[in-house]
């Protein structure tokens with residue numbers, strides 16, 4: 001059994017669980033077997049300890065890190081990501097927490113978990129009113145180079161972008177892979193999906209769509225990694 005947790009302190013955890021459930025069904029249909037995936041909400045270090053992989057949802061990253069600190073979860077989360085190197089996926093505020101550095105906020109710094117050797121720019125596209133849905137091409141969803149993939153309806157809500165690479169720890173094993181930019185013809189500083197070893201991040205919210213493709217892809221990666229490990 002593979003236990004996949006969703007950090008359930010604040011933000012869009014219920015939506016992630018909904019899409020994970022559909023993705024797990026999808027995978028078990030594909031593989032013609034009973035689901036080997038069990039899903040759980042994580043609010044305590046004990047619950048985290050039962051997980052093989054974890055999603056950090058969107059929400060508000062300062063609140064998320066404050067509540068994580070109050071729940072005694074910050075250090076266990078850092079260990080989960082950086083020492084045990086278990087698969088993790090952060091969306092939006094979750095991505096911010098997984099970056100080593102974030103652009104300063106008015107009230108100064110915030111506690112991060114880290115794991116991605118990059119700097120992230122919070123609220124890159126502006127405030128709530130500047131939120132938008134945009135079709136984004138996600139080549140990593142293709143199983144073969146030539147396969148046609150419909151663009152993904154990416155929901156950006158006060159979304160961050162990764163705008164700076166930092167010196168990489170334990171490269172080349174954990175090289176940073178840029179998986180998507182928005183706009184796609186833009187410069188270095190508009191990374192909206194990336195992976196570094198066990199850590200995957202998207203600055204948009206797949207859990208707020210009906211499109212299960214990224215959840216299916218990530219769960220597939222999790223299962224492969226755990227089988228190989």
Ligand code: GLN
Nearest residue numbers: 058059060061092093158
């Ligand atoms: N801008 C928010 C933050 O800095 C993230 C927004 C989101 O998760 N939708 O935490």
